[in-house]
Amino acid sequence: MAHQPYASQECRNAHRSVHDTLDVVSGKWKLLILAVLLEEKQRFKELTRTIGISPRILSKExxxxxxxxxxTRTVCDTRPVTVEYAATAHAHTLSNVIHAMHEWGKLHHATVIGDVGKS
Structure with missing residues (x-):
């Protein structure tokens, strides 16, 4: 009988790793939030405006x-109290993933929609 490449332990481990990653970063907002925070730390209200997300959903995410x-979440000693969020060193390990998604998104847009700049 032929070898079943997708049934190997190595593939099952790879699938489990992808599943674990998706459990942590899946959803409409998490990677976008991380992409913004990887650029610079932001206050809660700045994040809601930058991303266009409701405060309730942003808080949960x-x-x-x-x-x-x-x-990381830092409560600033200001009046009124403000809260600032920053990406951790662990979040920076996702930089390549986010960059690859950015590049693929541009390619996909050009493939499906076409280059809007061309006439």
Missing amino acids: LQELELNQLV
């Missing part, structure tokens, strides 16, 4: 990212 050690 940030809590999950903090639990997974991808963002």
Whole structure:
């Protein structure tokens, strides 16, 4: 019988790793939040405006990212109190993934929509 390449332990481990990654960063917002925070730390209200996300959803997403050690939350000593978020060193390990998604997104847009600049 022919070897089943997708049934190997190595492939099962790879699938598990991809599944684990998706558990941490899946959803509409997490990678976008990380992409913004990898550029610079931001206050909560800045993030809502930059990303275009409701405060309720952003709060939930940030809590999950903090639990997974991808963002830090700092309460600033200001009046009124402000909260600042930053990407952790662990989040920076996703930089290549986010960059690859950016490049693929441009390619996909050009493939499906076409180059808008061309006439």
